[in-house]
Amino acid sequence: MKKYLVLATVIFLVIFSNAQRGFGFDLGIATSKAPMFDVKYFLNENAFSIGLSYQIFNDALGKKENAVIPGTNAIGDGDYFFSVDIGYTRILSEKFSVSGEISIGNRKFYQNLSDNNFSEGGYHRIYKTNSVVGVGGIITYNANDIIGFFAGYNSIREAAAGVQIKFVH
Numbered sequence: 443m444k445k446y447l448v449l450a451t452v453i454f455l456v457i458f459s460n461a462q463r464g465f466g467f468d469l470g471i472a473t474s475k476a477p478m479f480d481v482k483y484f485l486n487e488n489a490f491s492i493g494l495s496y497q498i499f500n501d502a503l504g505k506k507e508n509a510v511i512p513g514t515n516a517i518g519d520g521d522y523f524f525s526v527d528i529g530y531t532r533i534l535s536e537k538f539s540v541s542g543e544i545s546i547g548n549r550k551f552y553q554n555l556s557d558n559n560f561s562e563g564g565y566h567r568i569y570k571t572n573s574v575v576g577v578g579g580i581i582t583y584n585a586n587d588i589i590g591f592f593a594g595y596n597s598i599r600e601a602a603a604g605v606q607i608k609f610v611h
Contacts, residue, residue, distance in 0.1 A: 470604020475499035489531035503554040504562035
């Protein structure tokens with residue numbers, strides 16, 4: 443068993459030692475007002491990525507409180523999310539690549555409450571949290587060996603666009 447493990451390790455190292463490889467990252471923004479960031483590892487015609495999306499631009503009012511403060515009134519509600527995105531990219535040509543991703547995260551539902559004791563005029567409280575799983579696809583146009591521009595859709599963060607920067611050897 444040990445010699446098969448050693449043989450598999452040596453074959454793996456030889457195959458990947460001659461490969462075109464490097465790192466890169468994606469920065470983007472989605473229509474759900476969620477910035478996204480991915481780190482990519484390029485290997486020949488493939489890339490693997492892990493990233494984060496967090497809807498920090500939401501309408502939650504002021505500071506988060508755990509309970510309703512007496513004498514306050516509800517003035518609206520909404521939700522925001524956080525996700526970890528795991529993806530695979532296939533480079534189709536010198537100019538184009540396609541990606542698929544799976545996103546796993548949480549969606550928090552909040553209620554805004556008015557209170558003049560807060561500088562923002564109120565606060566919010568989380569009343570429900572759900573786990574969410576989503577899928578998405580992205581098309582990237584590679585302007586050159588370093589910079590690319592992408593657009594895509596994910597069922598959690600909705601439509602997104604951004605820039606890809608890569609450092610490939």
